[in-house]
Amino acid sequence: MEIRDTHLLNEKTVLVTGEYNNRGELWSRVIEGEETFLVRKAPIAIIEETLLHVGSDFLGARRSSKYLLSPMRMHPISINPQMGILLFPTQSMKCYSCIWFSLIHVKTTKSIGINKTEVLTSFGHTILLDMAERAFKNRRHNAIQLQETISKNLKCPLYFYVEPKMGFYISKSPKDNNFTLEKK
Template sequence: MMNLLSDYTINQETVLLTGEYNENGKLCTRVIEGEDTFLVDMKPIDVINKTLLGLGSNFNAGRKSSREILGDIYMCPIKINCNLGIWLFPTKSYNNEFCVWFSLTHVKKTKAVGIRKTEVYLSYNHTFVINMKESKFNQRKQAAKDLRYEMTKNSQGILTFYVEPKKGLMIRESEGINRYRIRK
């Protein structure tokens, strides 16, 4: 019997996530992390959401941010952690049990295999063959790169402003309904 983890947080070594049924017929998440692979007793979307909750966000907010930046695109990529460079992009609708979520940083190159299959070469010498045209896969990958570029650019903006020094306000607390009197 394969190792089944009850919990998982996406990290820098996470190569991909996808849905897989365990021997009891329950939808779990197949994770490839570094050179290892294992099942997590959660749906892929729940693994993503739990990871984002730990970072102060959630899946819906991540999708909303992606769409705000990239436009109303279908199957948008999602930022997991900007500082650690973790960006995921899906191969199918996130509602599809067998959607594969690839980590952008771990996709090294692709090769078309026949008409509708793509061989994806990943970090740690992994190879994953998906039922998708290479051009479609690379469009999804490019959307993730675009999102990474825009979010990184937005988070590195330098805010400069100058406040003209003024005489401060004097505020006194008093009795009654309007308890504060302000004098310049």
Template sequence: MEKKMILLTGEYDGYGKLCARVMAGGVSFLVGRSPLQLLNDALTYIGFDLKGAIGSAKLILGERSRCPIIVNPYQGICLFPNKSPNNADCMWFNPDHIVNTRAMGRYQTEVELSNGHSIIVDSRLTSFNNKIHKANKLMQLSMKRGNQPGPILFYLESPKGHQLTKEKTGNYNFNNLEDNHK
């Protein structure tokens, strides 16, 4: 996935196969994979997977369903679904490309995109804006966590002049370090 990717959604091709319609910049194109397959492919390419991305997002945000996911942590790309990802017509939006939102009646929202186009989705304005907020929060928290040492990492100044040696048992004398730390 690239930074210019605005959204992706499911669309059936002429043979009835569920494909992914991708909007990137001012163009859109059809990919012969379902949206979930395409997302998993993109994550697998950089060493992750969709199941892990969803699980991590749920854990970080404390949500149960319809969580945003980080599709590329290196480029800071996060996407959120406008409805259940299991629905063929689910749209995955990149919040970086949403310029504005406004209500279109009670149950629809017009989403103004960075490429000058807009799209109307079946979602209340407050619900859609909340999804944008969650996606931004996920990206923010993940970036913060990625730039800090983890909870199990810490720094200890090693004693000067201590050499680790192999004992007769075949183990190194790491326990001497523990004794020196007390």
């Protein structure tokens, strides 16, 4: 089993959850693409480090989610809206067994009994949860709402300058105080 000291969440991250090692330290189990590995950090620490790399932090991401969504428990958080990376928890983030799913990788769900749900994700992974399908779908729906709200808010005009390949030589004449443009 591969063990890493650090890891940043990315567009291939399917989920991150807590797992205790044999010394009782809380580490993270990460499923990324077709591989799984352990990271010597708690899930919230990995999320925090990833957010810091994109100019945010965990508290700010939670505060933003609370601001944009109606009052609820267990808010989803946006990790990188430009790349569509959004996580939502299966239970309280204080619970070590909380699974943070990446919204883009949850494909379908299936109820298995009263309080069991099977989640099919990208890359063919199937995760069995001890929670009702309805509760999981509600958390996923909240994440979709957050994603849609952020996407709507980001649709503002972009202004950028494109430097032409062939430009001008610009000079200002001291005599008439006007600019002179000459093609290069």
